[in-house]
Amino acid sequence: MTKDAFESAVERHQHRVFTFASYFLADRSEAEDVTQEVLIKLWRKRAMIRSERLGGWLLKVTRNACYDRLRRRQSAARVFSKDADEAVFDLAASAQAGPEELTRASELKRWLGKAVSALNEPQRSIVILREIQGLSYQEICEVLGLPITTVRVALHRARRRLRESLREVHDNVSAA
């Protein structure tokens, strides 16, 4: 991979890597660290990566880096976390929204982001990759190294968990 190709790859993939890390870790500064770490690793290993596998490789490395961070934090899940970095979910809720759209939908999105980061693995990764970043089942299977039926079942269970955990929040928001 030449320097120009590397620059192009970074431009193309840095936001995708940062998005995954942000929703996974629910911490903006750690997501920045992970993104930088992953891109530096890409520079070091650029000779060994085929361009057609670059996207999957980056997400796999990002997920592993996020997992390492979680283990270091000694926190497997954050449930409606007061510790979660609110900035990540404020950003998610307000992105592409004008002042008139500070509505119940934005509030639900904010809670949805938090609830995603509270899921266990591999449900968390699958929801981020499938529902937020729009990867196909086949691409998710390559990133996570799981069979497709496992991915589908895990996705359904994850969405059920989100539905159950957000039911009360939704009712309160709707009543407000």
Place this chain on the structure above:
Amino acid sequence: MSRLPENLSCVETLEHIEAFIDEDLECEQAAAMANHLSQCNACRQELEFAKKIVSGLHTLPDLRAPASIIENVRQHRRRSWFHVFFGPLFLANRRPALGVAAAMAVILIAVSAGLWRQQFVTPPIDPAVEQATSEVRLALAYVGKASQHAANDLRNELFRDRVVAPTLRSLSHSFEYAVPMVPSSDIEPVRTPETRS
């Protein structure tokens, strides 16, 4: 996917709502779900909420990485060797103790290398000085050998006339006082081991 009974309960319906939304059920099972949902208001509301969750997830945006990240990566490319030692300092100062320890180790290695070089590497020697030194060594060795030879083998007359007298004359010229020539008959012979007998 999973097989469902034909007449579903609310619990079974709620458990499979996500698969129903994704059309992952077999035809008969999907029909059983649809039938129950048409008759159960609570489950229908739950289906709507489940769809809202999916819609909400789809609208969570891709986030933009700050420009500082790519700039840091470019700096790392330019200074790879430096980054090996000081990388932790650039990662939002998360591990300053490690970075400080790495910096001190680098400084210590550099100072030790400088002192070692100063101790063991000698400055270049002028070739003319080196030649003069070797010639002086030879001369001294010759003089030493000649002295030994003179002390043991030379006759007094030779030593007196050829070495001592000329040396005295030179000294008298140097210090500007006359040293009279001593007649040879007035000089007592040096008793050498051969003349003692």
